[in-house]
Amino acid sequence: MTQKAIQDAYPDQLSYCYGCGRLNEHGHQIKSYWESDEMVCHFTPKPYHTAIPGYVYGGLIASLIDCHSTGSAAAALAKMKGLNLDIEPAPRFVTASLKVDYLRPTPLGPTLELRAKATEITERKVIVQTDLLANGDVCAKGVVVAVLMPENLVKDP
Amino acid sequence: MTQKAIQDAYPDQLSYCYGCGRLNEHGHQIKSYWESDEMVCHFTPKPYHTAIPGYVYGGLIASLIDCHSTGSAAAALAKMKGLNLDIEPAPRFVTASLKVDYLRPTPLGPTLELRAKATEITERKVIVQTDLLANGDVCAKGVVVAVLMPENLVKDP
Numbered sequence: 001m002t003q004k005a006i007q008d009a010y011p012d013q014l015s016y017c018y019g020c021g022r023l024n025e026h027g028h029q030i031k032s033y034w035e036s037d038e039m040v041c042h043f044t045p046k047p048y049h050t051a052i053p054g055y056v057y058g059g060l061i062a063s064l065i066d067c068h069s070t071g072s073a074a075a076a077l078a079k080m081k082g083l084n085l086d087i088e089p090a091p092r093f094v095t096a097s098l099k100v101d102y103l104r105p106t107p108l109g110p111t112l113e114l115r116a117k118a119t120e121i122t123e124r125k126v127i128v129q130t131d132l133l134a135n136g137d138v139c140a141k142g143v144v145v146a147v148l149m150p151e152n153l154v155k156d157p
Numbered sequence: 158m159t160q161k162a163i164q165d166a167y168p169d170q171l172s173y174c175y176g177c178g179r180l181n182e183h184g185h186q187i188k189s190y191w192e193s194d195e196m197v198c199h200f201t202p203k204p205y206h207t208a209i210p211g212y213v214y215g216g217l218i219a220s221l222i223d224c225h226s227t228g229s230a231a232a233a234l235a236k237m238k239g240l241n242l243d244i245e246p247a248p249r250f251v252t253a254s255l256k257v258d259y260l261r262p263t264p265l266g267p268t269l270e271l272r273a274k275a276t277e278i279t280e281r282k283v284i285v286q287t288d289l290l291a292n293g294d295v296c297a298k299g300v301v302v303a304v305l306m307p308e309n310l311v312k313d314p
Binding site: 024046048058059063098 | 173207209220254310
């Protein structure tokens with residue numbers, strides 16, 4: 001059976017995020033999947049996602065790390081709780097803090113790979129460490145403190 | 158005399174950044190100006206820059222803080238060195254690290270204001286603290302370690 005991306009298990013009204021919402025037609029629509037004990041996402045920047053010519057815009061890197069990490073937080077909590085995401089919605093996390101260390105310029109062109117691990121998991125808070133790689137080299141490292149979304153934030157889209 | 162935005166003083170070949178490059182027609186093209194001892198930028202997100210409906214996408218917030226902070230680093234160093242940016246190019250910084258604390262959800266709709274101060278300035282490294290406000294409320298706080306761009310990174314666009 002094909003694995004469902006964590007973002008495809010978000011409830012519809014929480015699927016409009018510019019980074020990861022499957023219902024945001026303008027956005028990046030990233031998809032994150034389990035590979036062993038890591039959550040993995042692949043994304044190919046557009047030619048205009050430039051920093052200085054030849055390299056990927058740091059804001060995009062931060063955005064990808066942000067959304068992949070909150071997705072990974074959701075997947076980690078779902079796994080801990082034994083949720084069946086084929087029939088139950090995934091929990092939805094928001095970002096309390098984001099830290100990105102840019103280790104080297106990220107070349108623009110290759111598909112980027114993000115690999116995330118949850119290093120601390122509780123019912124309401126998950127800490128996620130995410131590496132972003134290009135051509136197999138780690139170009140940026142991120143740490144996200146993700147907190148379960150307060151229910152009172154939900155509005156109709 | 159009208160003040161030139163720091164981004165309009167970047168050399169042409171370093172003006173393709175998706176966040177702040179005046180020559181990137183797909184990008185945000187943010188503009189940052191001195192107001193007293195702070196660098197200030199205003200930006201109105203598009204309706205599709207959504208996180209959960211009604212709120213601004215955190216990746217955009219990180220992107221704005223990133224580019225406004227590196228711009229503020231350039232402006233701070235230019236001021237320290239007494240550069241005349243009407244006739245000399247601005248220095249160009251890249252991001253070594255970015256930290257964003259999301260204090261509260263940022264409402265989608267109002268023009269956002271970013272206010273930055275350089276808290277440490279040397280020839281090659283500037284630390285910048287940036288607040289992002291909506292409707293006068295600080296919604297996110299950022300800290301960027303900006304380093305002078307290595308000359309060997311420059312390629313033709």
